[in-house]
Amino acid sequence: MIYCPKCKTKNEAGEKNCKQCGANLLPKEGLADRIGNLIVGIVGGVLCGLVAYNLFNNPELAETFTVCPTNPVIWLIVAITFPITNLVLAMRKTPEYLRYAIRARRHIELDPEQAISDFSQALELAPQKEQANILNERANVYKKLGREEEETRDRLAYTSAEEAYSGGAGLAGMFGADKGAYVSTRAKDERKKMMAEGKITALGYCPKCARVVELNKKLRCPQHKSPKPKIMRFVMPADAEKAVKEIEDEYAQQS
Numbered sequence: 001m002i003y004c005p006k007c008k009t010k011n012e013a014g015e016k017n018c019k020q021c022g023a024n025l026l027p028k029e030g031l032a033d034r035i036g037n038l039i040v041g042i043v044g045g046v047l048c049g050l051v052a053y054n055l056f057n058n059p060e061l062a063e064t065f066t067v068c069p070t071n072p073v074i075w076l077i078v079a080i081t082f083p084i085t086n087l088v089l090a091m092r093k094t095p096e097y098l099r100y101a102i103r104a105r106r107h108i109e110l111d112p113e114q115a116i117s118d119f120s121q122a123l124e125l126a127p128q129k130e131q132a133n134i135l136n137e138r139a140n141v142y143k144k145l146g147r148e149e150e151e152t153r154d155r156l157a158y159t160s161a162e163e164a165y166s167g168g169a170g171l172a173g174m175f176g177a178d179k180g181a182y183v184s185t186r187a188k189d190e191r192k193k194m195m196a197e198g199k200i201t202a203l204g205y206c207p208k209c210a211r212v213v214e215l216n217k218k219l220r221c222p223q224h225k226s227p228k229p230k231i232m233r234f235v236m237p238a239d240a241e242k243a244v245k246e247i248e249d250e251y252a253q254q255s
Contacts (some may be wrong), residue, residue, distance in 0.1 A: 003110050004105070006140050013114060028094040041086025049077035097125035101134055107139055115141050132161035149236070152199045156234060159187040191234050193219065200236055202241055204229025205251045212244045230254075 002011040009020035013226070016025055043157050054061055055072035094102075104118035119138035123131055139154035158175050165186045172182040194200045194219060206213045206221040206229050213221050221229055231250050235243040 001111050002114060003107065025103070026096070027106070028099065028101040029102065034090040035085045037090040041090075044086070045079045047081035048075050048082060052076040052079055061184075065162055092154055095125075097127075097130065097134075099124045100125065101137070104137070104141075106234065108144070112141050112145055128162045130163070132164040132166070144176060148199070150236075152194065153236060155190070156194065156200055156236070159190050159234075179224040195234075200234050201240060202232060202234050203240065203247060204232040205247055206230075212247045214240075 002013060003009070003012060003016055004018035004025065005023060005025055005027055006023040007018060007021040009018055011019055011025060017023065018025060052072045052075035055070065055075060071209045080176075099121035100118045104115040104122065107115040107118065116138060119134055119141065122134050123138070126134060128246040135154045135158045139151045139158065142151035142154065149180040166185045168186065169182050172179055173207055191200065191202070195202060200216040202219055203212055204215050204219070204221070205211070207227055209221060213223075214233065215229060216222050219229070219232065220226075231254075233243045233247060
C-alpha cells in the first residue's frame with residue numbers, strides 16, 4: 001500500500017495520485033533537503049576557502065598538513081566547485097529514480113514491502129553511480145524483514161557497485177590516502193566476512209586442478225596455494241553451479 005504523504009490515505013500499489021486528495025504519490029525532494037544542500041555547499045565552500053587563503057598567505061602552514069593536500073590551488077578549486085555543485089543539486093528537477101527512493105524511505109516503517117518495491121524500481125531507473133546507496137538501503141529493509149538471502153545478494157552486489165563506500169573513500173582522499181585502495185580493502189573485508197558467515201562462496205579456476213574450485217578463506221585453491229586462481233567470483237551458494245559454467249566459458253575464451 002502507498003500512504004499519501006499529504007492526507008495519509010492508503011492507496012493501492014501502482015497508483016500515481018491519491019484517491020482522496022489527488023496528491024502526487026511520487027514525491028519530489030522536499031524544501032528542507034534543498035536548503036540543506038545549499039547550506040552544506042556554502043559552509044563547505046567557506047571552510048575550503050579559508051584553508052586556501054591561509055595556505056596562500058602562510059606557506060609554512062603546509063608543514064602542519066601531514067595527510068591533507070597542501071596545495072592552496074586545490075583548496076581554492078574545491079571552494080569554488082563545491083557550492084556550485086550543491087546549488088545545482090538544490091535547484092534540479094527531482095529525477096524519477098530519486099522519487100521512488102524517497103517514497104521507499106517513507107514506507108520503511110509504514111509498509112516495508114512497498115519500500116522494497118520502490119527501491120527496486122529506483123534501481124532499475126538509477127544511473128550506475130547512484131545504485132550503490134539504493135542497494136544498501138534495500139538490503140537494510142530485507143534485514144528488517146528477516147529475508148537473509150535477499151539481504152546478502154544486495155550486500156554482495158554493493159561491494160562491486162560503482163561509488164560503493166564513497167563516503168569513506170572521500171574522507172580517505174581528503175587525508176591523502178588512495179581512494180581506490182580504500183574501496184578495494186573495504187570490499188574484500190566485506191566479502192571475507194560474508195564467506196566466514198557461510199553466506200557466500202568464492203569460486204576460481206585453478207590452473208593446476210584444471211577446473212573451477214571453491215576457494216578457501218585466503219582465496220586460494222584448497223589443494224594448491226599457488227598459482228593464484230584465475231577468474232574469481234563471489235556468489236551465493238544457490239548460484240554456484242551457474243557461476244562454475246560461466247567461469248569455465250570465460251577461461252576457455254581467454255586460453
